[in-house]
């Protein structure tokens with residue numbers, strides 16, 4: 329764990345390990361975690377707002393607000409709060425170069 333992570337796992341550590349990549353860095357999640365949980369366990373924010381109001385960590389956490397979009401390496405967007413982690417999933421959390 330590095331300084332500034334938004335979440336700290338305190339329970340359910342026995343689930344299967346899943347390796348994902350966040351901004352090119354391989355990190356460990358647990359089967360059943362959402363992508364939002366996995367990202368916030370490893371860094372202090374989910375993404376940076378394209379509207380310039382700073383780092384974001386999601387808002388509704390239930391698929392309604394659109395505050396948690398991240399991109400797969402191929403550019404397709406994912407809602408982090410409703411996407412379960414999967415082995416080999418790779419996402420980018422920086423600003424979308426297409427915007």
Ligand code: FES
Nearest residue numbers: 389393394396409
């Ligand atoms: S945090 Fe609201 S849609 Fe994901």
